[in-house]
Amino acid sequence: MNLLLSIMGVAAAGRLLPHHAAMPADVILIYLAAAMLFALSLKWLSSPKTARWGVLAGEIGMAAAIIATLFLPEVRNYIWILIAFGIAIMAAIPMALLIPMTAVPQQIALFHAFGALAAALVGTAEYYAHGSSMQTSTLIAIGFESLLGYLTFTGSLVAAGKLQEILPTQPMTYPFQNVLSISILAASVIAGAMVVVVPGNVVVFPIFIALCLLFGIMLILPIGGGDMPTVIALLNSYAGLSASAMGFVLNNKLLIIGGALEGSSGFILSMIMCKAMNRSFINVLFGQVQAAKAAKSDDIYGGNIKSVNAEEVAAILDGARRVAIVPGYGLAVAQAQHAVGQLFELLESRSIDVQFGIHPVAGRMPGHMNVLLAEANIPYDHLMEMDRINPEFENMDVVIVNGANDVVNPDARDNPNSPIAGMPILNVDKAGTVIVIKRSLSPGFAGIPNPLFAAKNCLMFFADGKKAVLDTIAELEKL
Amino acid sequence: MSPSLESNLFVFALAAFLGYEVVRRVSPQLHTPLMSLTNAISAISVVGAIVVTGAGHSTTMVVVLGTIAVTASMINVVGGFLMTDRMLKMFKKRKSD
Numbered sequence: 001m002n003l004l005l006s007i008m009g010v011a012a013a014g015r016l017l018p019h020h021a022a023m024p025a026d027v028i029l030i031y032l033a034a035a036m037l038f039a040l041s042l043k044w045l046s047s048p049k050t051a052r053w054g055v056l057a058g059e060i061g062m063a064a065a066i067i068a069t070l071f072l073p074e075v076r077n078y079i080w081i082l083i084a085f086g087i088a089i090m091a092a093i094p095m096a097l098l099i100p101m102t103a104v105p106q107q108i109a110l111f112h113a114f115g116a117l118a119a120a121l122v123g124t125a126e127y128y129a130h131g132s133s134m135q136t137s138t139l140i141a142i143g144f145e146s147l148l149g150y151l152t153f154t155g156s157l158v159a160a161g162k163l164q165e166i167l168p169t170q171p172m173t174y175p176f177q178n179v180l181s182i183s184i185l186a187a188s189v190i191a192g193a194m195v196v197v198v199p200g201n202v203v204v205f206p207i208f209i210a211l212c213l214l215f216g217i218m219l220i221l222p223i224g225g226g227d228m229p230t231v232i233a234l235l236n237s238y239a240g241l242s243a244s245a246m247g248f249v250l251n252n253k254l255l256i257i258g259g260a261l262e263g264s265s266g267f268i269l270s271m272i273m274c275k276a277m278n279r280s281f282i283n284v285l286f287g288q289v290q291a292a293k294a295a296k297s298d299d300i301y302g303g304n305i306k307s308v309n310a311e312e313v314a315a316i317l318d319g320a321r322r323v324a325i326v327p328g329y330g331l332a333v334a335q336a337q338h339a340v341g342q343l344f345e346l347l348e349s350r351s352i353d354v355q356f357g358i359h360p361v362a363g364r365m366p367g368h369m370n371v372l373l374a375e376a377n378i379p380y381d382h383l384m385e386m387d388r389i390n391p392e393f394e395n396m397d398v399v400i401v402n403g404a405n406d407v408v409n410p411d412a413r414d415n416p417n418s419p420i421a422g423m424p425i426l427n428v429d430k431a432g433t434v435i436v437i438k439r440s441l442s443p444g445f446a447g448i449p450n451p452l453f454a455a456k457n458c459l460m461f462f463a464d465g466k467k468a469v470l471d472t473i474a475e476l477e478k479l
Numbered sequence: 480m481s482p483s484l485e486s487n488l489f490v491f492a493l494a495a496f497l498g499y500e501v502v503r504r505v506s507p508q509l510h511t512p513l514m515s516l517t518n519a520i521s522a523i524s525v526v527g528a529i530v531v532t533g534a535g536h537s538t539t540m541v542v543v544l545g546t547i548a549v550t551a552s553m554i555n556v557v558g559g560f561l562m563t564d565r566m567l568k569m570f571k572k573r574k575s576d
Contacts, residue, residue: 034523035494038520038523039497039501041516041520042498042501042502042505042513042516042517042520043501043504045505045509045512045513045516046501046504046505046506047506048506048508048509048567048570048572051509051512051567051570052564052567052568054516055516055560055563055564055567058516058519058520058560059560061520062519062520062522062523062556062560065523065526066525066526066529066556069526069529069530070529070533072530072533074530074533074534075529075530075533075534076533076534076535077532077533077534077535077537077542078533080532080533080542080545080546080549081529081532081533081546081549083546084532084546084547084549084550084553085549085553087550088549088550088551088552088553088554088556088557089553089557091550091554091558092553092554092555092556092557092558092561093557093558093561095554095558095562096557096558096559096561096562096565097561097562097565099562101566104511104515104562104566105511107558107562108511108514108515108518108562111515111518111519111522111554111555111558111559111562112518114522114551114552114554114555115518115521115522115524115551115552115555117547117548117551118522118524118525118528118547118548118549118551118552118555119524119548119552121528121544121545121547121548121551122524122527122528122531122544122545122548124544125531125537125540125541125544125545125548126531128538128540128541128544129531129537129538129541135481137480137481137484232514233514236514236517236518239518239521240517240518240521243521243522243523243524244491244521246524246527247487247491247527248484248487248491249527250527250530251483251487252526252527253486253487253490254523254526255523255524255526255527256487256490256491256494257490257494258520258521258522258523258524259521259523259524260491260494260495260497260498261494261497261498261501261502261517261520261521262498262517262518262520262521263495263498263521264495264496264498264499264502265498265502265513265514265517266514266517267499268499268502268503269502269510269513269514272507272510358507360507365510365511365514366507366510366511366513366514367507367508367509367510367511367512367513367514368511370507370508370509370510370511370570371511371512371566371569374508374566374569374570374571375569377571379571379572379573380508380570380571380572381572381573382573383508385507385508
């Protein structure tokens, strides 16, 4: 329906009508099929066996919906759409296919930024096209769409910058930071309310946009690298909710469903991440990091650190029957996943059972470590989540910890006064021998010493995460 | 409350609930592909961007905003699905010997 007809309709009916009404029945049916394919797509993702079918279902649903939309009677001008498609396809293929697996988190953050920008811009375009004649409920939806869209856009760009280490990964804090952030949020909400109350006002909307963009930056800038898994999941949720709000604006149920699926997925993932770090949303977003009390580390470590070399580690592994490998963030930094994959093959070829114990926050985003290890050809049935491997540690002869620190700190379990008390950990200290591969005794993100390193059954292998594994392989092959 | 808003709220609530129940069952091994796949799916907002851009009567500003929106969401669609599949291809079971 074009604008003129729409205005005539408004005049005739004496009330405001939605601008995008009366979709042809065949398009509605295609949208319905697409919505069902999207739900099926996520259902098939429940297991690695069916997961690729899930992608196919999603692709078919998406393609059908896009083609049906191109044939809508109100779509008349194709030139800009086709140009946009061309640019997008040329840009997206190298992004998706060439990016190394270690950089997937920042790529996903960029995709969040693109999706959120699209939702925000459509909301803005709708507002400028029809804002003065919109119903209050539609204006409220535009307010949510713009707020979430623009803040997710800048927030995701900041997150991607931190993950790529273009921006400092340390938390950037300054006095009155929370007061300022919350004031900007409050100002955005007030500006958003004015957009609803005085629609068509040309001054308020740009101010609203600027405040939302600014709030996105302020929200993510203070958050440190260790909290990135939660932040990415939260931005995932916001990106979905902005798409859903767009569905309310355009009165399009397929958008509402597609956005709601991502919204709830991101919500679940950020809850899992918070639980895995024993922190609340509020604490991640607004909590200041406590100053590290590194002074006490001498009391714990003094005289109790036993250091080993590759030859000794190889000898220990040669005598083991069951081995667990616990990878952490440091493994990704050292790019050691392929070396670990080789060690896995070698140990398995000598009939040594090898399992991987993966903490939910290992890596830079939820599930990142699993992707890195899958890339290194480790079969997925050897990738064990925390709750499954924890009861197994007492039966393990050797545990190799590579690049993990806080997630194996027994203080979280045993010391109620520890800053990380209550955080679920991998109970590696229950194993026969623990070998920790680490460059030095420097603390992890929590900034606290780890009593595991001084434990009787713990040996420290001071080296780079990749070199240590490669040297061990070389020594093992001599045996 | 208008009938369209009412039905939209129902759809949203049920879809969010469906999403919660389905995503809860996704293996933690696949949480990264999950995020990338849901992101690709929510880029269905491209259909809204297409409608805004393709409407014949639009002003230049609306067409410019719409074209950027189609580009951004289409990058999300193509890139999201390709990257998800690339990750999932790597998840293999032990080769039977």
